Structures are given as C-alpha cells and as structure tokens.
Amino acid sequence: MTRKHRFAHRIVWPALTVFVALAFTMSLVLRPPPDPPAQSAETKPESGP
Amino acid sequence: MSVGFRAVQWNRDKIRYDTILITGVVLYLAVFVLIYRQIKPPASLADAIDIWIRATGTCAFFMLTIILAIGPLARLDRRFLPVLYNRRHFGVLTFFVAATHAWLMVEWFIELKALPDLATELTNIASYGKFIGFPFKALGIAALLVLFLMAATSHDFWLAFLTPPVWKALHMLLYAAYALVVMHVALGIMQYERTPLIPLMLIAGFGTVTALHIVAGWRERKRDHGSATDDGWLAAGSPRDIPDKGAVIVTAPGGERIAVFRDGTEIGAVTNLCAHQNGPLGEGRIIDGCITCPWHGYQYRLSDGCAPAPFTERLATHKARIRDGIVEVDPRPLPPGTPASITCSRDLL
Numbered sequence: 152m153t154r155k156h157r158f159a160h161r162i163v164w165p166a167l168t169v170f171v172a173l174a175f176t177m178s179l180v181l182r183p184p185p186d187p188p189a190q191s192a193e194t195k196p197e198s199g200p
Numbered sequence: 201m202s203v204g205f206r207a208v209q210w211n212r213d214k215i216r217y218d219t220i221l222i223t224g225v226v227l228y229l230a231v232f233v234l235i236y237r238q239i240k241p242p243a244s245l246a247d248a249i250d251i252w253i254r255a256t257g258t259c260a261f262f263m264l265t266i267i268l269a270i271g272p273l274a275r276l277d278r279r280f281l282p283v284l285y286n287r288r289h290f291g292v293l294t295f296f297v298a299a300t301h302a303w304l305m306v307e308w309f310i311e312l313k314a315l316p317d318l319a320t321e322l323t324n325i326a327s328y329g330k331f332i333g334f335p336f337k338a339l340g341i342a343a344l345l346v347l348f349l350m351a352a353t354s355h356d357f358w359l360a361f362l363t364p365p366v367w368k369a370l371h372m373l374l375y376a377a378y379a380l381v382v383m384h385v386a387l388g389i390m391q392y393e394r395t396p397l398i399p400l401m402l403i404a405g406f407g408t409v410t411a412l413h414i415v416a417g418w419r420e421r422k423r424d425h426g427s428a429t430d431d432g433w434l435a436a437g438s439p440r441d442i443p444d445k446g447a448v449i450v451t452a453p454g455g456e457r458i459a460v461f462r463d464g465t466e467i468g469a470v471t472n473l474c475a476h477q478n479g480p481l482g483e484g485r486i487i488d489g490c491i492t493c494p495w496h497g498y499q500y501r502l503s504d505g506c507a508p509a510p511f512t513e514r515l516a517t518h519k520a521r522i523r524d525g526i527v528e529v530d531p532r533p534l535p536p537g538t539p540a541s542i543t544c545s546r547d548l549l
Binding site for chain 1: 365368369372375376383386387390391414420457478
C-alpha cells in the first residue's frame with residue numbers, strides 16, 4: 152500500500168468505528184418495545200423483510 | 201484505450217479457491233434454510249421467500265466480514281496470505297449473494313401484491329429525516345451499488361486502466377458499504393425481532409473487523425518514520441541482518457517504503473509497491489531468483505526490477521552501497537527497470 156493509503160486507513164477505521172458504534176447503540180436503545188404476543192401473531196411487520 | 205483486455209488467467213490455485221468458496225456458500229445457505237424451516241415451518245410462499253432472504257442476507261454479511269478481515273489478518277500473520285490470493289473472486293461472489301438477497305426482497309413484495317408499498321417506503325422523503333423509521337432498505341441498496349461497482353471493476357483490465365493507487369482508493373469504498381450494511385440490519389430487522397443473535401452478529405462482525413484494522417494499522421505506524429544518514433541515504437543494517445532470499449523494509453523520509461533484498465551475495469533495493477496491486481513486496485521472498493510478491497505471486501528480477509519475459513511490469517529501483525559494513529540505500533528512486541543491485545563480500549555474511 153502507498154503511504155497515502157496507509158494514512159487513509161488509519162483515519163477511516165477509527166472514524167467508522169465511532170460512527171457505527173454510536174448509530175448502532177442508538178438503534179438498539181431507541182428500538183420500539185415488542186408487540187404484545189396476541190397482536191404480533193396476526194400482523195406482519197409494516198416494513199417487510 | 202491503451203490497456204489491453206486479457207481474460208481471467210485461471211490456474212489450479214484459483215480454481216481450488218473458487219470451488220471452496222462456492223461450496224461454502226451453498227452449504228451455508230442449505231444448512232440455514234433447513235434449520236430455519238425446522239424451527240419455524242413456513243406457512244406460505246412469502247414465508248418461504250422470507251427464509252431465503254434471511255439466509256442470503258446473513259451469508260452476504262459474513263462474507264463481507266471475512267473479506268474485510270483478510271487484509272489485516274494477512275499483515276498480522278503470513279499464514280493468511282493464501283486467503284488473500286483470490287480475494288477479488290470472493291468479493292464478486294459476495295455481490296451476487298447480496299443481489300440475490302435484494303431480488304428476493306422484491307419477490308416477497310410481489311408475492312404479497314404489495315410492490316407499491318416498497319416504492320412508497322423508498323420515496324417517502326419525510327422518513328429520511330427520522331432515525332428510527334429511516335428507510336433501511338435504502339441503506340442496503342446503497343451498499344449493493346458499492347458492491348456492484350467493486351465487482352464491475354474487479355478485473356485486471358480496470359486495475360491497469362485506473363492504475364493501482366486509484367483502483368485501491370476506489371475499492372476502499374467497501375468500508376463504507378460495510379458500515380451501510382451494519383446500519384441496514386440495525387435499523388431494519390433488529391427493530392422488530394427481539395432475538396439477541398442479530399445484535400450479537402453485528403457486534404462480533406464489525407468489532408472483529410475494526411479491531412483487526414486498527415491493530416494492523418497501529419503496528420505498521422512504527423515503520424513509517426524513516427531516518428536518514430548525514431548524506432540522506434537510509435541504513436538497512438549489515439548484509440547478514442537481511443535474511444537470505446528475504447528483505448528488510450526501510451522507510452524514506454517522505455514515508456514511502458523501500459524493500460532491500462538479499463539473494464546470496466547480491467543485494468538490491470526496489471520500491472516496496474508491487475506494480476500489480478501495490479502489494480508489500482518486502483514481505484515476499486526470492487523464488488527462482490526473482491522477488492515474488494506475497495499477494496499474487498508477481499515476480500521481478502532483483503538486479504533491475506523487471507518482470508521476467510514475457511511479462512512487462514517494472515519496478516523503480518534504488519541505488520545501494522555498503523559503507524562501514526552497513527547496507528545503505530538512496531531514497532531517491534531510479535527510473536523503473538534501472539539495474540542497481542550490488543554484490544557484497546562473503547566476509548560480511
């Protein structure tokens with residue numbers, strides 16, 4: 152790898168780690184509570200697979 | 201165009217690599233679908249398609265995780281180099297698995313006669329302003345487009361046409377694609393399925409890949425601070441410090457690396473960048489009298505950095521000298537293919 156590629160690697164990975172870790176934690180913490188069992192058996196998720 | 205097209209150069213190693221790869225994918229999909237059908241038998245065709253969506257989605261995620269782990273693993277431990285050899289075919293196959301995942305998702309909507317819902321979901325501008333409720337399929341589509349770009353430019357024609365530094369920079373977009381895939385899953389299925397397996401899969405996959413890249417980058421950082429002698433030449437150590445048929449790597453003050461090889465009494469310095477894909481030549485060996493790149497086996501003569509006939513690749517060489525029993529290298533590169541190797545006395549070995 153060239154010097155520029157090595158430098159880019161050292162910048163990109165820590166930045167990507169921080170960004171994804173924050174976004175992932177938010178998506179885990181803020182996810183809606185599960186549907187009650189009776190209701191969830193009848194309905195399909197709105198957004199699909 | 202000045203670059204000629206050559207069909208994929210198949211050899212026994214590539215065929216073996218691809219056979220293992222395809223067998224692995226087929227086995228994973230078969231086992232996943234069989235186990236899932238046992239646990240949760242599908243009640244309709246849409247349910248059956250849904251199982252395949254999950255199978256191909258997880259398969260693509262794991263493949264992408266492995267692909268991104270191969271580079272740093274090979275830098276940290278040479279035993280992983282054979283896996284790196286045909287990584288491009290791994291990437292192309294990942295694109296096909298991911299494309300199948302996307303196509304099955306469309307099939308699922310068609311089966312439920314809800315295709316307009318998919319279009320509405322993707323074109324609802326207001327939902328792009330939300331975090332929870334963000335159209336996660338758009339993230340998947342963006343990642344798929346990046347994978348398509350990678351697959352479409354994976355051939356050596358594009359590598360030669362774009363030049364290795366540009367091609368490499370373009371293929372670094374894969375890192376962004378991986379982050380998009382993680383968020384596609386986190387904002388998608390993880391929002392309405394409570395199994396801990398999904399967050400665990402994401403944490404283990406992304407955590408492993410980032411840790412490997414950061415550790416490999418940190419280790420290499422030490423090598424990037426070159427120091428020169430009083431007249432600007434770089435000390436590479438005594439001839440016996442250079443392993444026979446191997447190399448030591450020195451770093452020029454600007455940060456570019458030079459590989460100093462020894463083959464018996466012959467010592468030569470060449471750029472550390474392979475002309476093929478900028479692989480780390482200094483981590484390779486001399487085989488059959490030629491410097492051999494550890495990534496894909498491209499070879500160059502030690503004396504002048506030229507690939508043996510009929511190949512035409514050439515490396516920039518560097519002047520070398522021995523002063524007070526120490527091999528020193530001029531950091532200024534010579535034009536590619538310039539003879540520059542020297543012979544050292546046997547007394548110094």
